[in-house]
Amino acid sequence: MPRDKPAAEPAPITAHVVYDTYATFTVSRSWQPAVNIYERPDGLRVCVELAGVDKRQIDVRVEPGRLTIRGVREAPEPSPRGAGGSMRIVCMEIDYGVFERVIALPDRVDLGGVTSTYRSGWLWVHLPYQVSGRP
Amino acid sequence: MGKKRATRRTSEPVAADADSSQVVIPDTLPILPVRGMVMLPGTITPITIGRPSSRKLLDDSLPQSKVIGVLTQRDEEQEEPGIEELFNVGSAGLVLKLVRQPDETVQIIVHGLRRVVAGEAVRENPYLVARVSTPDEKPGSGRGFAAAVNQLRDQARELIAITPGVPEEALRVLMNIDDPSNLADFLVANLNLEVEQKQDLLEEFDVAKRVRAVHRHVSTQLQIQQLQQKIQQDVQTSIGDAQRKFFLREQLKAIQKELGDDGEEEESFVDQIRQRLEEADPPEAVMAEAERELNRLATIPPASPEYSVISGYLELIADLPWNIASEDELDLVKARKVLDRDHFDLEKVKRRLIEYLAVRKLNPEGRGPILCLVGPPGVGKTSLGQSVADALGRKFARLSLGGIRDEAEVRGHRRTYIGAMPGRIIQEIRRAGTNNPVMMLDEVDKLGADFRGDPASALLEVLDPRQNMAFVDRYLDVPFDLSQVLFIATANYMGNIPPALLDRMELIDIPGYTDHDKLAIARKYLVPRQLRENGLKAAQCKVYVSAVKTIIEHYTREAGVRELERQIGAVCRGVAATVAAKRNGRAKPVAVDDKKVRELLGPEKFVRELDTRTRTPGVVIGLAYTPTGGDVLFIEATGYAGAGKVQITGQLGEVMKESAAAALSLFKSRADQLGYDAAQLAKQDIHIHVPAGAVPKDGPSAGVAMYTAIASLLLGRPVRQRLAMTGEITLRGRVLPIGGVKEKTLAAARAGIKTVLLPEQNRRDMEEVDAKVKDKLTFRFVESVDQVLQHALGVKPANIKA
Numbered sequence A: 001m002p003r004d005k006p007a008a009e010p011a012p013i014t015a016h017v018v019y020d021t022y023a024t025f026t027v028s029r030s031w032q033p034a035v036n037i038y039e040r041p042d043g044l045r046v047c048v049e050l051a052g053v054d055k056r057q058i059d060v061r062v063e064p065g066r067l068t069i070r071g072v073r074e075a076p077e078p079s080p081r082g083a084g085g086s087m088r089i090v091c092m093e094i095d096y097g098v099f100e101r102v103i104a105l106p107d108r109v110d111l112g113g114v115t116s117t118y119r120s121g122w123l124w125v126h127l128p129y130q131v132s133g134r135p
Numbered sequence B: 001m002g003k004k005r006a007t008r009r010t011s012e013p014v015a016a017d018a019d020s021s022q023v024v025i026p027d028t029l030p031i032l033p034v035r036g037m038v039m040l041p042g043t044i045t046p047i048t049i050g051r052p053s054s055r056k057l058l059d060d061s062l063p064q065s066k067v068i069g070v071l072t073q074r075d076e077e078q079e080e081p082g083i084e085e086l087f088n089v090g091s092a093g094l095v096l097k098l099v100r101q102p103d104e105t106v107q108i109i110v111h112g113l114r115r116v117v118a119g120e121a122v123r124e125n126p127y128l129v130a131r132v133s134t135p136d137e138k139p140g141s142g143r144g145f146a147a148a149v150n151q152l153r154d155q156a157r158e159l160i161a162i163t164p165g166v167p168e169e170a171l172r173v174l175m176n177i178d179d180p181s182n183l184a185d186f187l188v189a190n191l192n193l194e195v196e197q198k199q200d201l202l203e204e205f206d207v208a209k210r211v212r213a214v215h216r217h218v219s220t221q222l223q224i225q226q227l228q229q230k231i232q233q234d235v236q237t238s239i240g241d242a243q244r245k246f247f248l249r250e251q252l253k254a255i256q257k258e259l260g261d262d263g264e265e266e267e268s269f270v271d272q273i274r275q276r277l278e279e280a281d282p283p284e285a286v287m288a289e290a291e292r293e294l295n296r297l298a299t300i301p302p303a304s305p306e307y308s309v310i311s312g313y314l315e316l317i318a319d320l321p322w323n324i325a326s327e328d329e330l331d332l333v334k335a336r337k338v339l340d341r342d343h344f345d346l347e348k349v350k351r352r353l354i355e356y357l358a359v360r361k362l363n364p365e366g367r368g369p370i371l372c373l374v375g376p377p378g379v380g381k382t383s384l385g386q387s388v389a390d391a392l393g394r395k396f397a398r399l400s401l402g403g404i405r406d407e408a409e410v411r412g413h414r415r416t417y418i419g420a421m422p423g424r425i426i427q428e429i430r431r432a433g434t435n436n437p438v439m440m441l442d443e444v445d446k447l448g449a450d451f452r453g454d455p456a457s458a459l460l461e462v463l464d465p466r467q468n469m470a471f472v473d474r475y476l477d478v479p480f481d482l483s484q485v486l487f488i489a490t491a492n493y494m495g496n497i498p499p500a501l502l503d504r505m506e507l508i509d510i511p512g513y514t515d516h517d518k519l520a521i522a523r524k525y526l527v528p529r530q531l532r533e534n535g536l537k538a539a540q541c542k543v544y545v546s547a548v549k550t551i552i553e554h555y556t557r558e559a560g561v562r563e564l565e566r567q568i569g570a571v572c573r574g575v576a577a578t579v580a581a582k583r584n585g586r587a588k589p590v591a592v593d594d595k596k597v598r599e600l601l602g603p604e605k606f607v608r609e610l611d612t613r614t615r616t617p618g619v620v621i622g623l624a625y626t627p628t629g630g631d632v633l634f635i636e637a638t639g640y641a642g643a644g645k646v647q648i649t650g651q652l653g654e655v656m657k658e659s660a661a662a663a664l665s666l667f668k669s670r671a672d673q674l675g676y677d678a679a680q681l682a683k684q685d686i687h688i689h690v691p692a693g694a695v696p697k698d699g700p701s702a703g704v705a706m707y708t709a710i711a712s713l714l715l716g717r718p719v720r721q722r723l724a725m726t727g728e729i730t731l732r733g734r735v736l737p738i739g740g741v742k743e744k745t746l747a748a749a750r751a752g753i754k755t756v757l758l759p760e761q762n763r764r765d766m767e768e769v770d771a772k773v774k775d776k777l778t779f780r781f782v783e784s785v786d787q788v789l790q791h792a793l794g795v796k797p798a799n800i801k802a
Ligand SMILES: Nc1ncnc2c1ncn2[C@@H]1O[C@H](COP(=O)(O)OP(=O)(O)O)[C@@H](O)[C@H]1O
Pocket: B342, B343, B344, B345, B346, B375, B376, B377, B378, B379, B380, B381, B382, B383, B384, B490, B521, B525, B526, B560, B561, B562, B565
């Protein structure tokens, strides 16, 4: 289905479960990083909040109608060894493991021109629009 | 970081294989017991953790691995379930998040990964760790199966649409799950099912069967929802009507209030209470007090807190059985029959109870002593109380003193503050509804352990026939006559009963059962009862003697039969599960023999540690006399480089230390004769470990065992196998008598001991030792520690006559 507005697919219910009391279901074992999406006349800028991820662990894919970002983030844990082998986890809120986020794209995006950069914990994906009137 | 070309792909379904980094499930997992819920693979479930052992589990294991086993407990009440008290199929889960509340409870969010089957426990303390296997599911196939899956999905979609309050996303998830096994699990997790039903579905590894079972549940719930919707529509109109009337009436009331003629409703409550009070017909003084309060009530606005305090009070007075007593049926023959119906043997106890009832029959106003049944847990003390009540045709009230903290629990709180309550005695009387119930003061010895003085003295007042006809509860504030109540007390251990109470009591000992007794009790009472409670008919389950014997000998070690009954219950539940699983076939009865027991209960609880542990020099089996009967314990001496000191670990206490010191100096004085170079001793310290909790009052009787442990260690000779000992020692090496011979020998026989060393002077106690126990054990009576070493280590001191 062609669209003309970018839209982040709603996060499945798993993203909201933190304090809910009903069991929810997820087929994949992934979590969803948060995104901001900005639209400018020349295209879209998508910013994905992905602190602590090795950039090689991020896979950015575009295909007609959608952008998929996925990868793995290890839990940021200090080595227990320094503490004489003993450490306990007092609080663990940060998502870890496999992540995946799918964003629906308008048809105007020039799939060939998509680029991404990673700096200070943000993954920026630049999705230029096709130059209108191009032959 | 530089720019990077995004990969360009066109096909490939998203999300299906996002978990390229499959979580590996190790073959042993820490086991988190949960109650009231079942975690299913694929679900993300918040779990609130309150139990200290579970917190410990998370503290210890999460830094190593985030994968835990989540198993549902069979009995929600259980605080620290063992592995066999959990359903053995559960889910491995990945702990995603962990948050602590200020009150130390922990909330975790767990992602169910896959089904696991728990095997034996590799550790039970401080939390469970068990071996797990991850059997493959049996996938469904064929056209019929595909159709069933589609039907399930369709019906589920209808159900979601029709059920109020289901999040919209549920539908999306439902449509996106391709795998039939995942689909079924998703529905199980979110359907409104009992824990047992969910567990059954979790245990179904055959996907086709699971899909069919879930389909059945979905259909039922769909039908119910449809029906509900219809009813809702039908009553919609009439509800509208009723609601309007209600509002009108409320408005009318408001108008009346404006006009100043309210108080109608209050008056009716006052009237109602007054009528109930008249029916209860309390003594005049009480009625006068009640009148006063009634009048006050009329002057207070109903919304004030005081109003509810007073009305609560008045309701109590109206409820109390001021004049209601049950008629005693003092037929001694019938009484005896009732006692026999409920309890096996206990001949002495029953005879004394009957005698006691007979005396009351002859002299109802007589002031007999209060009977107190004393014995280890699970010997039937509490249930005997119930039987006495049944035999007399009286109500039974039980006051458990174990948890009681302060005097107000017995005697009540003054009514001056909100939330005040009557004491437990008055509460129990109110509940019983008669003023002459059999009231069991259960576990009076626990009372003394928490505090002394006042609560005990409150109880004294309750028991004193000169005072208890006018017992004043602080809340009630008017006297209540307790003189017709028949009090019976119980205790585990006489030594802890507050002395003033002890003075008023006549103790009846219930020492604990032999294996033989237990077998009889199990056959006559426990097995039939557990079969019944688990919904099994005789045609479905045959329990053989070998099964019960195995449970007694290998899965329990107790003086009573409580654990035995629980284990029998566990077996019955296991059988019930298999019976239920084959409900379609005309099944023949499940035979429960020793093999079946082992299969259902897993590895035996008390694998004889005896043989392995006593292979090391320094380890001796001692016998202890504890509040819970007798017990065998390992006394273990270990040497360390040091300066000839002796140290006690584990069980602490002065008596123990003295015994240990005495044992060591005794050994020093005999070192020469035993061929040991005493100079060596100056170079080492000896630690003697006595397990905690084993010996509260009975310190000295471990003397012989400590001496032997030291000798065994230093001489490097292990103690003879399956030999246990008890006895006090003097500094000159004589062995003095000890108490609890009956209990100790019973425990020894139960644990599989062959020979017991007893002090010569305890020979006279042999009469009370059970004949069955005598058959199993060889007794050696000893007068001196030299004889002890001869029997235990096979060493004979030089120049001492044996
Ligand atoms: N002699 C016996 N005959 C039949 N059942 C018994 C006997 N002794 C104990 N039981 C059963 O064992 C269970 C535990 O008994 P309980 O009264 O709670 O023990 P206690 O109060 O001494 O700890 C009860 O179900 C009781 O009926």
